Amino acid sequence: MKSNQPSEDAVQLWRATRTYGRRVTALDDVTLGFRAGSFTAVMGPSGSGKSTLLQCAAGLDRLTKGQAFVGGVDVTRLREKQLTRLRRERLGFVFQAFNLLPALTAKQNVALPLRLAGERSDVRARARAALAAVGLADRSGHLPGQLSGGQQQRVAIARALVTRPEVVFADEPTGALDTNTARDILSLLRSVSQDHGQTIIMVTHDPVAASYADRALFLANGRVRDELLAPAAAEVAARMTDIELETAGVGR
Numbered sequence: 237m238k239s240n241q242p243s244e245d246a247v248q249l250w251r252a253t254r255t256y257g258r259r260v261t262a263l264d265d266v267t268l269g270f271r272a273g274s275f276t277a278v279m280g281p282s283g284s285g286k287s288t289l290l291q292c293a294a295g296l297d298r299l300t301k302g303q304a305f306v307g308g309v310d311v312t313r314l315r316e317k318q319l320t321r322l323r324r325e326r327l328g329f330v331f332q333a334f335n336l337l338p339a340l341t342a343k344q345n346v347a348l349p350l351r352l353a354g355e356r357s358d359v360r361a362r363a364r365a366a367l368a369a370v371g372l373a374d375r376s377g378h379l380p381g382q383l384s385g386g387q388q389q390r391v392a393i394a395r396a397l398v399t400r401p402e403v404v405f406a407d408e409p410t411g412a413l414d415t416n417t418a419r420d421i422l423s424l425l426r427s428v429s430q431d432h433g434q435t436i437i438m439v440t441h442d443p444v445a446a447s448y449a450d451r452a453l454f455l456a457n458g459r460v461r462d463e464l465l466a467p468a469a470a471e472v473a474a475r476m477t478d479i480e481l482e483t484a485g486v487g488r
């Protein structure tokens with residue numbers, strides 16, 4: 237397949253297709269860019285390919301066809317070792333599968349990516365600041381088992397942000413949080429993109445969460461069906477309903 241010239245975008249998918257076996261096309265020939273410093277909400281019905289898009293863009297899953305660029309690097313061409321390094325040094329993840337280490341305290345979990353990246357200076361102070369930013373300054377010495385589900389999720393968010401990664405991939409980061417805590421986290425993500433120029437790609441089912449982003453993408457059957465800029469919650473909800481009816485075969 238022809239190689240594609242990477243654009244200025246922090247993340248770019250080019251004719252990205254991911255099939256599972258012969259029957260399932262989770263991602264279907266998607267070409268898409270994510271500007272540096274942008275905050276995008278990825279929406280769509282269950283099974284529409286949101287997590288697959290995220291995993292493939294982050295080099296956690298392999299595309300069947302096409303290319304995925306992160307910061308100009310084609311992740312589909314990297315070996316496992318180079319991918320690990322790219323993820324460790326330049327990317328952040330908030331995925332449910334990325335569990336906290338149960339024997340480490342909240343602060344030690346958050347400090348781990350810094351230590352893995354070989355950082356020496358201010359590791360403790362930076363971990364403490366990242367925990368404070370998610371409202372958990374007073375839980376830094378707790379083990380994951382001593383924290384609620386939402387608190388654990390916030391530790392995972394602090395861990396994803398502590399290295400100031402170029403791109404943060406988040407799959408339902410506010411799913412387990414109450415409304416107020418969710419808003420704090422969404423504001424934090426927005427300021428991370430606006431003030432620090434980091435790129436955020438967030439999967440969510442929640443129209444209010446999507447309204448914190450500067451763009452909402454709507455997937456259906458592995459394709460980008462629609463896009464809204466500066467999405468308002470009501471508009472997002474209406475668009476979601478349309479797409480759900482459409483993919484259920486109603487309203488044609």
Ligand SMILES: Nc1ncnc2c1ncn2[C@@H]1O[C@H](COP(=O)(O)OP(=O)(O)OP(=O)(O)O)[C@@H](O)[C@H]1O
Pocket residue numbers: 256260261262280281282283284285286287288289
């Ligand atoms: N490892 C896998 N093996 C086989 N099929 C898979 C695999 N992972 C995903 N799929 C299929 O690919 C399609 C897209 O899945 P994906 O997880 O990306 O959906 P999603 O939009 O994230 O859904 P949800 O909102 O439920 O999380 C689904 O039909 C799913 O069954």
Ligand SMILES: [Mg+2]
Pocket residue numbers: 286287288407
């Ligand atoms: Mg998913």
